[in-house]
Amino acid sequence: MTTAAGTGRALAEVRPSGRQLTWQAMEFYGFVHFGMNTMTGREWGEGHDDPALFDPAGLDADQWVRALKSAGMTGVILTCKHHDGFCLWPSDVTSYSVASSPWRDGRGDVVAEVADAARRHGLRFGVYLSPWDRTEASYGSGTAYDDFYVAQLTELLTRYGPVFSVWLDGANGEGPNGKRQYYDWERYYAVVRESQPDAVISVCGPDVRWCGNEAGETRPDEWSVVPRALQDAERTADRSQQADDGAFARLVRSDDRDLGSRAALVGHEDDLVWYPAEVNTSIRPGWFHHPAEDTQVRSVDELFTIYLRSVGGNSCFLLNVPPAADGLVQDADVAVLGQLGRRIRDFRARRIEATATVSSGPEVDPAALPTVTLTFTRPYRIEAVVLGEDITRGQRIEHVVVRGHRDGRWTTLAEADSVGHQRILTFPPTEADTVRIEVTRSRDTPLLARTDAIEAAS
Template sequence: MKKLLFFAAAYFFYTGLQAQKPAVNQPIPSPRQLAWQKMDYYFFVHFGPNTFTDLEWGKGTEPEDVFNPTNLDCGQWCRIAKAAGAKGIIITAKHHDGFCLWPSKYSTHTVAQSKWKDGKGDVLRELSDSCKKYGLKMGVYLSPWDRNHPQYGTPAYNDVFVNMMKEVVSNYGPFFEFWWDGANGEGPNGKKQVYDWQRFKQTMRSIAPNTVVFSDIGPDARWVGNEKGFAGDPDWNTLDTAGFTPGLGAPSQDTLNHGNVYGKVWIPAECDVSIRPGWFYHIEEDEKVKPPEELFQLYLKSVGRGANLLLNVPPDRNGVINAHDSAALVGFKALRDESFTKAIADKKFKAASSTYTIPLGRKQKINCIILQEDIATGQKIKAFTVQLLQNGKTVNELHGHTVGKKRILSFTATEADTFTVKIDDAKATPLLNEIAAYLIDEGLVEKE
């Protein structure tokens, strides 16, 4: 009997400990996805013939000499990205018009055929070198659609695209992200391409196993379902992809915006949005650059909902980022620094719990709380409640859905001496590994 009691006590002690550990909830992020999700925010750079023709989608018939930046300075792009707090730059190495910003062996519509630098120029080389110099990560957008290539619309084009992927990875990598656009229009022969997505994926896994690959449905990161820069609430990192393809065969935009609560594959959202109305530079949009306050709102609705923010900053015809964009970006960084550099409270946790209590030390105003879930073991939280307390009494109550990598809650400033975070519903035992509180400018509180 004593032995039975001993083993019973040992069992309950052990299971009690297990209950305090965050249960692994499949699916979980791969190491490359986890590293990518920690980046939060980086630049998109749309640059090419469209910069000089004022088009958004080039026709593929533009003469190569159209592309002629007078003073390309990728170092300036990187300096501005660093000053803006961005972690990397993804460039449109080949947009739908088919023009390659590097001297590709697999196309005759490239910088090598242009008069820029007498055909000796290479934008990808200059950006790759600058990113290394300034400590930024580099990514590449390579559109499968090619409105110029004569083999587009035939099986042979899949070989061309695979060779181009191998070419840029081997010559300019490593990349933190490789971007596949889902657009699938006609080529110069009037035919649409049947993309061999499985082969494309296998190629990337083989030549760049640490690179996150983006499309509407991943395989590593997904389009968020809009080009306005906001993720859904809730925002799940999981998605069901069986039976879907990038482009027209993708899930609904609403599904992409929110993910699937019980999705079978870990494919987090990336929010792409331009700092200007268009994606490529147009001089008439110089006065329409999004101001710092609007960029901050985009940050709250992307990074603040657990997604990554991909902010497009297009260089002008000189090959530099315009002063209007630069000023807005530096102002955006200043707002983030002013808001999040000094925390009123910041507490880290190692044990899972259903309720977390954060004392503020004294009664003081807060209007922003940041929650971070331990996504390395999966995304679990489905609903939570934040209670702000004063002398033990609730003075404000907030309700939320998902947390994920990061959840930024902003609200009307409230005086409190303590607040609690209660997990109301979860798929498995969750762990909030960090909770912080701030007082930000009231004008920056998230707007509908």
């Protein structure tokens, strides 16, 4: 086993903030892309569309939130303004908003309706505010646009109650001959910290790291302790979507597969941060609703697989569900979300009651592998083991092996490197009366807070 001394112990000393701990425990929450693009059939609107086009007569934020909650989500992030610049709230600094539309006779506020609905149904509320604005004349001017953006950010952070996430993407500029704004990220972060100190700043921010694709793909091992350079917002922006290209939503790159193993951290030991990952993707091919995609809603099997790999891979899962132009989430999406919620609840309900024994480790035998043994009252067909570290003390496990016992023989069921907040290890259903979890490498003494075996579905 790797020694706990020296570098390993230093790596284990990198710890999450309180806001990061709260965010990680949310595990699964929703994205809602809705706005002028919904009305025009675009993904990246060019701005300047007639506000009269925005009139979602049936808009029902409670229906949106009920659909998300049925899937087991704990929060919702709303695209309050996308790249086209149309604001879903009556902003004081632009007329390009719902206040200039016929919806609710110009007195509506989508942000308020979604924030209120989220509170009514017990979900937390977050905001997306695109830093790129294709309508605002000051875009590309430097400080003048930063002032404009900060004014809008302040409106969102002071008018709608507690915010759990401020989601900042890296979209920037209008092409080779277009305007380009150099965003004052540190200024934006300071505004968030002052107005909403409990909110995480995600993606182009210091608290939550983008997984690197929009397809729902996850790394084999996801680490929360990584080099500080990964927090560089401009680096993230350069790797984000650069054009209105639908193929990007399903693009998966093979680079950066290992961000935080001990080998990957060599040379960075003195400049590390806690920067956990979020996996984001859409329930449909596009981020905004398009009627032509009504038959292309992802299946419950595909979504549950993404859930197991993201929430079960030391990440959080952000799933986009776009309402249609009538202001409602469509029936196909609602149905799949309900199925997903039932699948997740069923998986959790199949946890097997077991007697857990720490059979080695520093309090028993410092020279032996730290091991937790789960003993069942009878043999079960098991299909997964769920592990979780006490991440308030850092991320420590570097390799774990799960073995099952039956008829006097031990069989290796699964193994992995990272665990973190939660690792769901799945395998073909196997009969076992005992499960043994062995930590073969770690950074300082491993601290498992969760060890559950899951019975196979009948």
